[in-house]
Amino acid sequence: MNKEMVLSSMDYAQLRTLDLGGRVRYIREFLQKEYGNKYSGKSLANRIGVSQSNYTYLENKANDIPSKILRAISKDFNVAMDVFFDDFYEGEPKTIIIKPLSFDEKIEPAVIANRYSDLGTATKMNPADEDSYTFVVVAYLEASNGDRRMIFNSHSKELYQRTHVQSVVASMIHAMDEIDRFINPGYRPSDKTPSPAYQALQHIELRDNPELYVWIPQKLYNDTLMTLEKAGREYTSKLLERAAVNKITNKEHD
Structure with missing residues (x-):
């Protein structure tokens, strides 16, 4: 492929x-x-x-x-x-x-699941049995080329149920629309754009689909973040070096 x-x-x-x-x-x-x-x-x-x-x-x-x-x-x-x-x-x-597309098909999902599964441990916790959760909000800045940089990460102090989650997601969608309108007074959502509450429900129901109902094992998530952090630091170091060179070059041309 x-x-x-x-x-x-x-x-x-x-x-x-x-x-x-x-x-x-x-x-x-x-x-x-x-x-x-x-x-x-x-x-x-x-x-x-x-x-x-x-x-x-x-x-x-x-x-x-x-x-x-x-x-x-x-x-x-x-x-x-x-x-x-x-x-x-x-x-x-x-x-x-x-251009060439690549998909990782070498690692079987079952192998990953067995490697990182927490089922059978002393806690016996199964997320699929729970109905209330800590809410995690993460915000990224996205550059024009799609690169991302995390700028905010916060956890709720209370446990949220499904109805609470919908309200929070709707609030975030509404807040982004308001900020867009503040930055660009000419911005107007389309008349056909669903309400924030309806959009939030769509997001939740989409991810309740059996094909997308996915729990990421905590250890796998943490290991992946560590790998991304290491790669990101190396990449960012190169970006800063390039920016410094460009700054010097621009001064020489002034």
Whole structure:
């Protein structure tokens, strides 16, 4: 599954006639034929962090997709973002390349589950039996290239049940809309955008789907964070070095 794919002239001609959402759907279905359900609408919606219903609307009716979502789709497809816009299809036909995609299929899920499972330990705790939970809120800054930096991490002092969780998620969605409006007074959510409470319920119900109802073992989660922290420090060190060089270069040009 690790190969570059070039769309045919017929694919190009078809994409040229479509609107923005139609082009997203066409390329996703092209990938679904190659990779199966890894590129179903449901799987993609989950990876880019939107509800399945919103994603379905995006493919079928949207002529304007927020740049953050379109960038996430482009990154997931591993295709240039230009291919979604009308300008790309002006003039002579151009080549559309989908760069190699890779999925980790070497490690069986059962092996990971057995390696990190806490069932059978002295505590006998099973998250699937619980109905109230500590609520964890994490905030990231996301750069234009998709890199992320954590800036906030907080745990609730009380245990939250499902109805509480919906209220918290709805509050966060509403707060983001209000901040967007404060930064850009011209911003207006679409009339067809569901209410924050409904969006929150969609997120919760989506993740209650058996395919997405996933508990990550605590040890696996902690081990993964440690690995990411180490890699992130090395990467950030290189970014800071590059920024310092650019700063010196810019001063020399002034």
